[in-house]
Amino acid sequence: MVASPPPGNETIAGRHRVVVIGGGSAGISVSARLRRAGVTDITLVEPSDSHWYQPLWTLVGGGQATLRSTRRAEASVIPDGVRWIRRHALGVDPEARTVQLSGGDELAYEHLVMAPGLQLDWGAVPGLAEAVGHDRVSSNYAPEYAPRTWELIKGMRSGTAIFTHPATPLKCGGAPQKIAYLAADYWRRHKVLDRIRIILVIPDTALFKVPEWNHTLERVADGYGIEVRLRSEMTAVDGERREVVLTDHANGTRETVPYDLLHAVPPQSAPDWVKASPLADPASPLGFVAADKHTLQHPRYPEVFALGDVANLPTSKTGAAVRKQAPVVAGNLLDVMNGRTPTRRYDGYTSCPLVTARDRMLLAEFDYDLKPSPTFPLIDTFKARRDMWVFKRYVLPPVYWHGMLTGRL
Incomplete structure (x- = not known):
């Protein structure tokens, strides 16, 4: 080198x-x-x-x-x-x-x-820049905060957990909801899920823009008892009071919701x-x-x-x-x-590996026309699978380091 x-x-x-x-x-x-x-x-x-x-x-x-x-x-x-x-x-x-x-x-x-x-526009949501990394607020979108997300998930046994998705384009559009599923799976395994209210805030009219995978994700969210707020967005955070303002763009209403865990994804540009x-x-x-x-x-x-x-x-x-x-x-x-x-x-x-549990994943692959474009046509990628999770966790990283970055793949 x-x-x-x-x-x-x-x-x-x-x-x-x-x-x-x-x-x-x-x-x-x-x-x-x-x-x-x-x-x-x-x-x-x-x-x-x-x-x-x-x-x-x-x-x-x-x-x-x-x-x-x-x-x-x-x-x-x-x-x-x-x-x-x-x-x-x-x-x-x-x-x-x-x-x-x-x-x-x-x-x-x-x-x-x-x-x-x-760039991550932390300042675009009032209060977010001051709260992230503190006040039970974290985000997997920055390396300094991602480990904190896991600490907050592990330490939660009851209360309200809120997971947000901004209304801007963002890198890895499935990531805001994937962490909600991983958290819910962990809480279910530890028999505390019924004591935790999970709110997933999505700005779009559906969980996922490709219908084939959206139907599966709706079942996943419903299975965890997740309260999905469509056409909604986080518009303010008060870290000291541990409250977040959620705006419903369908009717213009604003609701202040107390939280015990907030995974916040900032607007991006x-x-x-x-x-x-x-x-x-x-x-x-x-x-x-x-x-x-x-x-x-x-x-x-x-x-x-x-x-x-x-x-x-x-x-x-x-x-x-x-x-x-x-x-x-x-x-x-x-x-x-x-x-x-x-x-x-x-x-x-493009593709979005949608992790739905600790050992399960959907692999959503599609093109400009939102037409599914599977890399593995003989595998049913509309179903959450363990082999797809293994693929993401253990196969894709070496492919990235040794194939994609070297110009071989």
Whole structure:
């Protein structure tokens, strides 16, 4: 692996052939594929020294995985031959083809891959930023809080537990309800479920947007006695009083509900600097990057591609979606670099591993048209299965580290 230079001393002079912003699953996967195709002069902009396998954070919060097992050093996943600049991107000028970096420097590019992920807007819900991590409030959406979720679940024997889902697009759209099922399963196993009121707050008109899996999840929630609030949202938190305001968007009513455990998922959006850039999609109020939904090429700047959570695509933001998007971006970028029209197409494939109990999981896979797209056509993935849980817990992590991030899968 290429050793990381100390921050602030990286080589940024000259115009770089490919600049990739973001060293998460999307940025690393595309960089690896480009290197395998023989592309040189790839520069990766990523400020963090940690790389997280975020799909396991739900199981961390459910007591089935350690936080340590989800982290590796960023330097260990950067492909050989890729230059790593450990700074924050602060802006993009697509006309000049430059990226503004923390420290005041500019990075010039010929081609740009946008993969900085999204940001967690804790401050968008009054009181949430102050309460999370305290006052019996946790969230599996940040590594510093996921272990606390498990401590709160283990320590609860009666009272009210509330699990929320924001009304914005978010990474891993099933995660807000998966932890509710894991908690309910734990409480049932410990014979306290009948003493706990569970409220699951969902902003949509159904638990899941694909009917085939929605029907199954309705039965799961009903089996645990979960009170599902559809078309509803958490709109305020009072950590000191341990109360949350739930707004029903169907009729506009607001209800203040006391809680003994709150698993809160914050609203999410594109990073602020992306929102302010010309690359942001005017049709996206949350500032996600414009991209053709099939080629993933920017509609106004053909040398720019976007993938992962930051791309404004009509599909769920998941690691499985990135796995399908990365070869499309790499292949189409190679076409553009060689003066050809992009030929690769992304069909919107995404998947959501829906854990419904400590040892059961549904694997929901679908495309832009919400048509089921099973990877294992001979397996009934509309039924919660133990083998699918084993697949998520023990098969997918090594596939991610050794296959997806290396550009092999």
